[in-house]
Amino acid sequence: MAVTAVLRLELTADSGGGRAETVGDFAEFVRMSMPGLLRYGHALTGNPHDAADLVQSVLEKVGSRWVSVQRKGDDPLAYVRRAMANTHISIWRRRRRENLVADLPDSGVVAPELSRLENEPLWQALRSLPPRQRAVIVLRYYENLSEAEIANALGISCGTVKSQSSKAMASLRTRLGKD
Amino acid sequence: MDLDDELRRLFSDDRLDVHSTPDATEAVVRGAERRRRRRSATTTAFALVVLVGAGAALTQLPRSDDTAGDLLPTSTSSASATTTTTAVSTFTSTAIVTVDPPPNSNSSSSVKTETGQPTNKTTIPAIPAPPQPQAQPGQFGSLKLGMSEADALATGSLIEPSSAADPENRCKAYATKSVPDANAVIISPVRGIVRITVPGYAKTPKGITVGSTVDQVKAAYPNATQSGSTLFAKMAATPAWSYVFETDGSSVTAVLMRLDANDCSAV
Structure with a gap:
């Protein structure tokens, strides 16, 4: 306050009320x-x-x-x-x-419980995705957006959303299968 | 294991929470204010650059007054210039911008020079490639619809590497210096550039830009057809191309130029 x-x-000095x-x-x-x-x-x-x-x-x-x-x-x-x-x-x-290598958060600033996510295989697999594929996954499963909404949000076509999403899911599956 | 469920579970995990410091809000508000002030402090310079930038953006969009009456700007807009150079940059200390002369003074160009602020981090719309001397159909900056991939790369406007533009991996997608989206330019191996996404700050010669309303689009392009929430305005040019105005139902979210004879799926 x-x-x-x-x-x-x-601000009042600057440019008035509004x-x-x-x-x-x-x-x-x-x-x-x-x-x-x-x-x-x-x-x-x-x-x-x-x-x-x-x-x-x-x-x-x-x-x-x-x-x-x-x-x-x-x-x-x-x-x-x-x-x-x-x-x-x-x-x-x-x-x-x-x-090229994702930085691991150094401790200190980060609350200790956060590091536990690092042990999740799915979390690690997600981190390996290129950001656009990851963004598509986050918008779909975190924000629960439809393909059209994701396309609009990222300024890409629905076709690209589909292809990025299927690529992402495929590499997540591969990674989790291997690990 | 159902990956869908696993993802939903992970994303609802409490461990995703990031604890913000108590003064985070204050820091953001101060930062926003700083940015705004920086803009105000350079209001004159900034306004001029934006104004000129908008003019320059106009010059970059195809002005096919030689081919399509539909595209003709209003009488207050500038006509095709004989020479045009544009260089507006946040990082150089001087930006020299040449604006097309008004129609009645074809021989002279008005030149406005403004000293930029090297420390100013506020994003000034970066005008990418200098427009070509003559406005040509289906062209934005140095990129033309139908241009081969090699020629497009030679302009230096594309950002490598490319990514696949379609599921078949036939067409390629590039980001450009002015549009960071990975699908800013789509190139077909057969037809060359089939689609160009125009930066958000650029306006079509009829004044349509991101944020224009659907009604404004229809008023500017009475022949525009609509499919879903997307509007298409055909341009009379060779090769034939259309403006594609993607909307959210009420206002324009993206302006694209697309070759009508486009052979990339999902583009």
Whole structure:
């Protein structure tokens, strides 16, 4: 609350009344949606650090354009989720040459119980998927979206969703069978 | 074991929870405010760049005033320029943008120069490849519908490696420098580029862009046909191609240019 107050002060000086309301509204949105988004980010990225970074950077971008995001009339939460999936895919594409091996989260910042997921064969298998295939799986089984909704969210065709999904399921099966 | 159930079980596992620090909300709100301020601080520069960027984007979309009256921009829009160079970048310190001259002054170009901010992380729409001197049908930037894979790669606009665009593994999909999606450009081994996804910031010569309403599309392209939530606007050009406006039922979510004689399945 103290923070909001400070921001309000800065903002009135900055550009007047409506702005403070917008910031308060956005802060409320962040507070409410943060836990769910972090979970979703964790499923998407496969590690809690990347999840936190992803949520932070996408929310900052969305927040800096909060008025226009709201004006669009979409559900802002759905909008943020779509942005996270797409941002994650494109970040990975930029980074993959450097980081072929997934970083294991170093302990300390991460709560100890998280590391237990690392022992799940399915979790490990998921981590080995390319991000777009993984995003398709997360949107389908975590978000329970239909193929058409996934296609729309990721900006790809339904055919691509189908092929990515079947590729992903096949390699998950192979991996789990082998292990 | 049913993999579907296993996945649902894993995704509902409590261990997926990530504990956020108490000041996470505050950090996000501050970060958002910082980004917004950075934008405001450079409002003049930014607005100009965006404005010019939009103009440049316009110039990159095919303006087939030589082939299709349907595509003609309104009288306030610019006509085909003799020379056009565009370079807007977040990372260079200077962006020089040349805008097409208005129709009545074909001989001169207005040049606007703006000093960019190297430290500014706010995403300025990056205009990728410089548009060709003459606007040609079915073209975005240096990429043309029908262009062979080798020629497309030679433009430097594609990001390698490609991925399979169809289940048969016949056609290839590339991301481009302006559209990070892996399926931004689809290339058939026979027909060359069959589909180009236009970046979200670009507008068609009739002003349609991501976020335009279905009604606006229909008003701009009265001959547009609809299939499901997707609208198709045929362009009179050789080879024949169409704008494909993917919508969520009410507004445009993606603008694509697609060769009518397209032989890639699911494209």
